[in-house]
Amino acid sequence: MTGNSSPLPTLPSGLYVTATPIGNLKDMTFRAVETLQAADIILCEDSRVSARLCRAYDIKAPLKAYHDHNGDQMRPQVMQWLEDGKVIALISDAGTPLISDPGYKLVRDVQAAGLPVFTVPGASALTAALSIAGVPTDKFLFGGFLPAKQDARRKALESVQDLTATLVFYETGPRLAASLQAIEQIWPGREAVIARELSKLHEEVRSGPALALAEEIDAKGPPKGEIVLILHPVAPQQWTPEQAQSLLQDLLQTNSVKDAAAQAAKQTGLPRKELYQLALDLKSKAEMK
Numbered sequence: 161m162t163g164n165s166s167p168l169p170t171l172p173s174g175l176y177v178t179a180t181p182i183g184n185l186k187d188m189t190f191r192a193v194e195t196l197q198a199a200d201i202i203l204c205e206d207s208r209v210s211a212r213l214c215r216a217y218d219i220k221a222p223l224k225a226y227h228d229h230n231g232d233q234m235r236p237q238v239m240q241w242l243e244d245g246k247v248i249a250l251i252s253d254a255g256t257p258l259i260s261d262p263g264y265k266l267v268r269d270v271q272a273a274g275l276p277v278f279t280v281p282g283a284s285a286l287t288a289a290l291s292i293a294g295v296p297t298d299k300f301l302f303g304g305f306l307p308a309k310q311d312a313r314r315k316a317l318e319s320v321q322d323l324t325a326t327l328v329f330y331e332t333g334p335r336l337a338a339s340l341q342a343i344e345q346i347w348p349g350r351e352a353v354i355a356r357e358l359s360k361l362h363e364e365v366r367s368g369p370a371l372a373l374a375e376e377i378d379a380k381g382p383p384k385g386e387i388v389l390i391l392h393p394v395a396p397q398q399w400t401p402e403q404a405q406s407l408l409q410d411l412l413q414t415n416s417v418k419d420a421a422a423q424a425a426k427q428t429g430l431p432r433k434e435l436y437q438l439a440l441d442l443k444s445k446a447e448m449k
């Protein structure tokens with residue numbers, strides 16, 4: 161695979177945050193190829209990984225390491241290059257930089273210095289997985305990697321326990337079964353999707369209750385390759401009239417009728433006007449006793 165033979169575009173100086181494929185080398189955009197070919201320097205996580213991409217697309221710019229361990233030392237150097245008018249591209253090993261990958265502090269500092277930051281968008285495992293998981297995507301939370309240790313993982317999941325939206329996590333094969341078990345503990349019966357090896361030869365999407373998926377892994381062994389774990393949204397609690405009444409009674413102990421109705425409306429999603437009327441009735445009944 162090589163780039164096209166037309167002359168390279170001249171790019172204005174700036175930091176170009178450039179997405180690269182998440183597996184299939186052909187998922188490189190024309191603009192990403194042009195940007196990397198025109199860059200003076202490419203910042204990457206692991207030069208051995210990025211060298212393969214550069215060879216495939218005839219990209220000659222020097223690769224310099226930028227990762228969590230050398231970011232603090234590298235940033236002043238990168239700022240100097242930008243002040244000197246250079247075109248600097250930032251890539252990660254795969255996908256979109258900054259999405260569970262290094263780069264946020266660099267983007268922040270470049271912007272704070274009033275220098276330009278451009279996006280060259282493309283593949284990300286996050287959006288690729290969501291696009292074929294068969295789950296609602298109008299509202300989702302991306303939780304990055306779940307912690308490896310059991311306690312920390314439980315706490316991370318508990319921190320989003322009340323969210324009804326679709327949840328997305330990056331995962332690894334060896335930790336997947338334990339994460340699914342922890343999910344079952346917190347949300348019994350919750351449906352999950354394992355999106356694996358996206359855009360690669362063994363791309364696979366498996367769906368089912370978290371517990372069933374965990375049991376399957378226990379029986380067959382951990383899945384190989386790269387994984388995105390998605391949890392279906394949960395239906396918000398349906399409040400019965402009795403439950404709403406009992407909530408209002410509690411709220412009326414310490415709130416005015418207006419505030420109790422407002423809080424109950426927020427909590428239950430039921431119409432505030434109806435709750436206000438119910439709260440008024442409850443209050444006058446209580447006063448008649």
Ligand code: SAM
Pocket residue numbers: 182183252254255256257258259260261283284285286329330331332355356357358359360386387388
């Ligand atoms: N910045 C990248 C992106 O935009 O997707 C993600 C980097 S993160 C360090 C790497 C994780 O992304 C993997 O451990 C896996 O959870 C997920 N991932 C990356 N490529 C994937 C693929 N082809 N299929 C499934 N998951 C993938």
